Amino acid sequence: MNKPLARTRIQRKNIALISEAALNIFSAQGFRGATVDQIAREASLSKPNLLYYFPSKEAIHTHLLSTLMDTWLDPLRELQATGDPLDEILTYVRRKLEMSRDHPRESRLFANEIVQGAPHILGLLGTDLKTLVDEKAAIIAGWMAEGRLAPADPHHLIFSIWSLTQHYADFDVQVRAVLGPDRPDPFPQAEAYLTTLFTRMLSVAPQGPA
Amino acid sequence: MNKPLARTRIQRKNIALISEAALNIFSAQGFRGATVDQIAREASLSKPNLLYYFPSKEAIHTHLLSTLMDTWLDPLRELQATGDPLDEILTYVRRKLEMSRDHPRESRLFANEIVQGAPHILGLLGTDLKTLVDEKAAIIAGWMAEGRLAPADPHHLIFSIWSLTQHYADFDVQVRAVLGPDRPDPFPQAEAYLTTLFTRMLSVAPQGPA
DNA sequence: ATTCCTTTTGACCTTTTGGTCAAAGCCACG
DNA sequence: CGTGGCTTTGACCAAAAGGTCAAAAGGAAT
Numbered sequence: 315m316n317k318p319l320a321r322t323r324i325q326r327k328n329i330a331l332i333s334e335a336a337l338n339i340f341s342a343q344g345f346r347g348a349t350v351d352q353i354a355r356e357a358s359l360s361k362p363n364l365l366y367y368f369p370s371k372e373a374i375h376t377h378l379l380s381t382l383m384d385t386w387l388d389p390l391r392e393l394q395a396t397g398d399p400l401d402e403i404l405t406y407v408r409r410k411l412e413m414s415r416d417h418p419r420e421s422r423l424f425a426n427e428i429v430q431g432a433p434h435i436l437g438l439l440g441t442d443l444k445t446l447v448d449e450k451a452a453i454i455a456g457w458m459a460e461g462r463l464a465p466a467d468p469h470h471l472i473f474s475i476w477s478l479t480q481h482y483a484d485f486d487v488q489v490r491a492v493l494g495p496d497r498p499d500p501f502p503q504a505e506a507y508l509t510t511l512f513t514r515m516l517s518v519a520p521q522g523p524a
Numbered sequence: 525m526n527k528p529l530a531r532t533r534i535q536r537k538n539i540a541l542i543s544e545a546a547l548n549i550f551s552a553q554g555f556r557g558a559t560v561d562q563i564a565r566e567a568s569l570s571k572p573n574l575l576y577y578f579p580s581k582e583a584i585h586t587h588l589l590s591t592l593m594d595t596w597l598d599p600l601r602e603l604q605a606t607g608d609p610l611d612e613i614l615t616y617v618r619r620k621l622e623m624s625r626d627h628p629r630e631s632r633l634f635a636n637e638i639v640q641g642a643p644h645i646l647g648l649l650g651t652d653l654k655t656l657v658d659e660k661a662a663i664i665a666g667w668m669a670e671g672r673l674a675p676a677d678p679h680h681l682i683f684s685i686w687s688l689t690q691h692y693a694d695f696d697v698q699v700r701a702v703l704g705p706d707r708p709d710p711f712p713q714a715e716a717y718l719t720t721l722f723t724r725m726l727s728v729a730p731q732g733p734a
Numbered sequence: 735a736t737t738c739c740t741t742t743t744g745a746c747c748t749t750t751t752g753g754t755c756a757a758a759g760c761c762a763c764g
Numbered sequence: 765c766g767t768g769g770c771t772t773t774g775a776c777c778a779a780a781a782g783g784t785c786a787a788a789a790g791g792a793a794t
Contacts, residue, residue: 347556363742425639429632432697439701447702469703470717477691478684487642491649492657493679507680515724573772
């Protein structure tokens with residue numbers, strides 16, 4: 315309940331400015347690695363001015379995390395029982411991969427948080443996130459029971475989609491280093507690879523259905 | 525070249541002690557999140573005593589990283605062109621998954637480092653690591669060219685093995701939160717899932733070879 | 735233009751942190 | 765059993781970092 319609604323346009327502008335700057339710094343340095351001075355400089359604000367909008371460094375971080383959690387889970391929310399099973403999965407994979415490509419900072423912010431034990435959002439993981447995943451896993455399990463997807467553990471299927479797609483954001487520097495400096499954009503290859511992977515994994519009649 | 529050879533047994537003991545403690549702290553808090561006092565306390569040493577064995581916090585971190593890099597890549601080194609292709613890959617997957625289960629701290633140490641841009645080991649990624657991966661990718665590409673594995677991008681295949689297996693160490697807290705508090709050990713399921721995944725992905729005649 | 739509220743800032747405070755140092759303790763070996 | 769090198773530590777330091785505060789500056793409605 316810090317600054318739930320930005321009343322004036324100056325507030326809106328500066329809170330957006332701070333959020334942008336904080337996303338840059340936190341995603342690159344982690345929570346403890348980031349300093350308030352860095353964020354203030356990045357936002358072109360004085361430190362006391364930044365602290366005027368957020369009561370503490372932790373408040374900025376929490377604000378970011380909870381704001382982003384929603385958008386982060388949107389692709390999974392879109393997975394609908396009514397669609398074609400394989401299409402739904404592949405669309406989810408592509409949407410997640412797009413997020414890694416277009417929002418790597420958000421991905422790294424979460425990665426930093428989770429790797430270090432999710433100290434700030436542990437609660438959400440076991441409640442909101444678990445609920446959503448269980449719901450979608452049930453849909454997938456339904457498809458498999460109907461014979462419309464090859465059988466596999468639905469939860470681990472979702473984990474595998476997360477890990478594979480987020481890898482291209484979180485471990486970007488490693489991916490690029492291994493591929494070499496000549497190939498600047500690994501994402502098209504990644505999309506082709508992941509499409510093949512999940513198609514082969516989940517197709518009921520692997521070499522083309524009847 | 526700080527303390528390449530531990531001369532006395534006291535040195536050996538204390539350097540091992542410090543390494544253990546530092547691995548605990550660094551993997552849980554990241555480089556900047558860890559403090560020398562924490563590591564010293566964890567090692568039951570006074571801070572000046574710790575600094576007697578390593579010249580700085582950064583030196584401890586670098587020492588850990590380079591020591592562990594080797595063991596970390598061992599499973600990949602074991603992948604041999606002479607073996608059965610699918611077996612070799614599945615063995616690699618299982619070895620990597622075992623490392624996630626038995627050495628999660630090491631995995632998180634690397635994850636922390638890479639997510640934050642690999643500031644301390646960027647060099648190694650583009651040289652040693654790239655060389656090894658290119659070599660093994662060539663073996664895999666050879667298998668595919670011979671028709672002994674289904675075609676796929678070998679580099680991205682390796683990335684996918686890394687991301688899927690390390691996910692269970694690095695994002696352990698998320699995995700457990702989503703699966704629920706009742707199922708304490710996700711690794712057996714993970715092994716089954718990953719075996720299925722890569723078998724379906726790479727089998728030439730997907731429903732059992734002739 | 736005045737007034738009241740919002741916004742901004744320079745100066746400052748405290749705690750944390752990486753690191754130093756001189757002196758003391760310890761240990762092995764002659 | 766003494767001596768010289770290895771090991772340990774209490775005290776200390778400077779820089780960095782999170783955060784505060786009172787006062788100045790700005791803005792908008794009357």
